[in-house]
Amino acid sequence: xxxxxxxxxxxxxxxxxxxxxxxxxxxxxIAAGQNRATSAPPDDAALxxxxxxxxxxxxxxxxxxxxxxxxxxxRNLLGSQSDxxxxxxxxxxxxxxxxxxxxxxxxxVTWAFRILVNTCYDLRRSRVRRKEQTHDDSNEMLPWPxxxxxxxxxxxxxxLERALGQLTRHQRDVFLLYEVEGFRHAEIAAMxxxxxxxxxxxxxxxxxxxxxxxxxxxxxxxxxR
Amino acid sequence: xxxxxxxxxxxxLDGSAEEWAALEQHAAACSACAEELRxxxxxxxxxxxxxDHGEDPALWAKIEDSLRQQVxxxxxxxxxxxxxxxxxxxxxxxxxxLTGALVLVLTLSGVYVVFHRHTVDPGQSKLLKNSxxxxxxxxxxxxxxxxxxxxxxxxxxxxxxxxxxxxxYKEKLMVxxxxxxxxxEQAGRNPSNAHLRYQLLAMxxxxxxxxQEVLETKP
Numbered sequence: 001x002x003x004x005x006x007x008x009x010x011x012x013x014x015x016x017x018x019x020x021x022x023x024x025x026x027x028x029x030i031a032a033g034q035n036r037a038t039s040a041p042p043d044d045a046a047l048x049x050x051x052x053x054x055x056x057x058x059x060x061x062x063x064x065x066x067x068x069x070x071x072x073x074x075r076n077l078l079g080s081q082s083d084x085x086x087x088x089x090x091x092x093x094x095x096x097x098x099x100x101x102x103x104x105x106x107x108x109v110t111w112a113f114r115i116l117v118n119t120c121y122d123l124r125r126s127r128v129r130r131k132e133q134t135h136d137d138s139n140e141m142l143p144w145p146x147x148x149x150x151x152x153x154x155x156x157x158x159x160l161e162r163a164l165g166q167l168t169r170h171q172r173d174v175f176l177l178y179e180v181e182g183f184r185h186a187e188i189a190a191m192x193x194x195x196x197x198x199x200x201x202x203x204x205x206x207x208x209x210x211x212x213x214x215x216x217x218x219x220x221x222x223x224x225r
Numbered sequence: 226x227x228x229x230x231x232x233x234x235x236x237x238l239d240g241s242a243e244e245w246a247a248l249e250q251h252a253a254a255c256s257a258c259a260e261e262l263r264x265x266x267x268x269x270x271x272x273x274x275x276x277d278h279g280e281d282p283a284l285w286a287k288i289e290d291s292l293r294q295q296v297x298x299x300x301x302x303x304x305x306x307x308x309x310x311x312x313x314x315x316x317x318x319x320x321x322x323l324t325g326a327l328v329l330v331l332t333l334s335g336v337y338v339v340f341h342r343h344t345v346d347p348g349q350s351k352l353l354k355n356s357x358x359x360x361x362x363x364x365x366x367x368x369x370x371x372x373x374x375x376x377x378x379x380x381x382x383x384x385x386x387x388x389x390x391x392x393x394y395k396e397k398l399m400v401x402x403x404x405x406x407x408x409x410e411q412a413g414r415n416p417s418n419a420h421l422r423y424q425l426l427a428m429x430x431x432x433x434x435x436x437q438e439v440l441e442t443k444p
Contacts, residue, residue, distance in 0.1 A: 059292055063285050068278035076275055085284050092288045093295055157274040179272035197239075204238040207268050214271075215264060 048108035052099045059092060066109055069181050070116050076176050077120040078127075079161070087123050091116040106190035113183075114191040117173060163213040170194070171206035178203050233258055237265055361422055365429075372433055379439040394439045401432045 047065075050058025070091065074084035094115050102111055164172050173192060177183045178199075183191070185199040192199070226247040228236070236244045252259040386392040408425045415421060 054296065056289060056292060060285065060289065063288065067285065068280055071281060071284065072275075072277055075277075085281075085287070088284065089288050089291055093291055096292055096295055156271055160271050160274060175272070176275070179269050180275045200239050204234075207237075207265065210268055211264050214268075 044108045045104070048099070048102060048104070051095060051108075052102070054096075059096070062095075062109075062112065063092070066112065070113070073113070073176060073181055074116060074120050076161075076164070076180060077117070077172070078124060083123055083127070087116065087119050090123070091119050094119065107187070110187050110190045113177075113187075114193075117191060121169070159214060160210070163210050166213060167206055167209055170202050171209065174199055174202040175206040175210070230255060230258055233261060237261070358417055362416075365422075365425070368426075368429055372429060372436065375433065375436040375440070379436045382439055382442070388442075390442065391439070394435055394442075398432065398435055398439075401428055401435065404428050405432065 074087040189196040
């Protein structure tokens with residue numbers, strides 16, 4: 001695969017995809033703008049109004065629209081299917097409890113994902129505390145993720161998941177939200193309460209770090225001239 | 226647009242569409258930039274491996290259940306406050322005024338309790354319930370009526386004591402009556418105080434016993 005030295009079984013795939021110029025590549029907000037659909041559905045306000053009115057169908061609609069993505073993000077943040085389900089469930093309960101405080105400063109979906117991310121970190125902290133109480137001497141914050149979709153490439157996925165575990169919290173969040181879940185930087189900024197520029201910088205840093213972890217050392221020639 | 230390898234990181238970070246096109250063009254002739262570009266794109270592609278957006282209707286069923294439960298719990302809590310009259314339909318100003326009044330009443334009650342604590346009998350903890358109190362008061366009235374009849378029978382002997390013993394009985398009855406008056410006054414202030422009622426009963430019994438002794442004593 002040329003000089004791209006990603007040391008995994010996915011070399012061929014990466015090489016070929018890179019050659020194709022895949023649809024979800026940088027510049028993220030511009031070139032992929034057509035593909036990176038905004039997360040706020042057209043009926044975002046109606047959805048928020050329905051939830052505010054206590055209409056369970058509105059919550060069901062939210063789940064239909066974002067449930068799979070919420071669960072996927074939670075699983076990637078928590079590394080466990082059952083914890084992810086707990087996090088999504090808790091998120092819906094928090095939405096129901098806190099919907100009156102939603103002021104529409106961001107989209108409703110963005111607000112929901114912000115709650116999800118915070119819930120995941122709350123769950124993770126409580127899990128770490130439980131671990132400490134049971135004198136588990138494992139130092140890892142993230143457990144080895146559980147097997148997922150049978151079609152997924154196991155080595156590639158595992159390598160990436162391990163590498164993600166080495167990133168800072170913000171880098172991991174931004175990478176997952178942008179690259180995996182397809183959110184825009186503006187949405188990520190609203191979710192994580194950071195600036196859009198900070199989101200872009202964090203993604204850049206995350207990808208640089210991931211590349212460093214997943215690739216063998218490059219030759220001096222390959223460095224920026 | 227002409228770009229060099231030095232522009233690469235800036236474009237990777239936040240380049241415009243034109244700059245990306247120019248970088249692609251530059252990478253066609255530059256192996257280092259081509260490698261960087263491919264690796265960069267490869268990470269995006271690899272990220273797709275972490276995407277599993279399969280539907281999970283079972284999870285929604287769980288969530289729906291928990292949402293319903295939460296609504297029920299919330300309704301139960303709200304019902305409690307509404308029963309107390311704290312409806313959200315009351316204007317905020319009135320709610321504030323009500324709360325202020327409540328705080329004032331509680332404060333005054335607290336102050337009253339603090340300043341009157343020393344007058345409270347330690348036996349006050351033994352409080353009589355309203356129904357029991359009514360029963361005690363009714364029985365007490367009947368008992369007093371019976372003792373008054375006894376006192377009326379003994380009155381001639383006591384009014385003109387013929388012996389030192391009778392004079393002593395008279396004196397004793399005056400002391401007992403004084404104690405009864407005092408206890409009745411206290412019981413009037415604390416009608417639910419069972420301890421006071423027991424003391425009063427003991428005094429009535431003492432009076433009854435003394436009157437019986439007076440009547441049994443031969444003039």
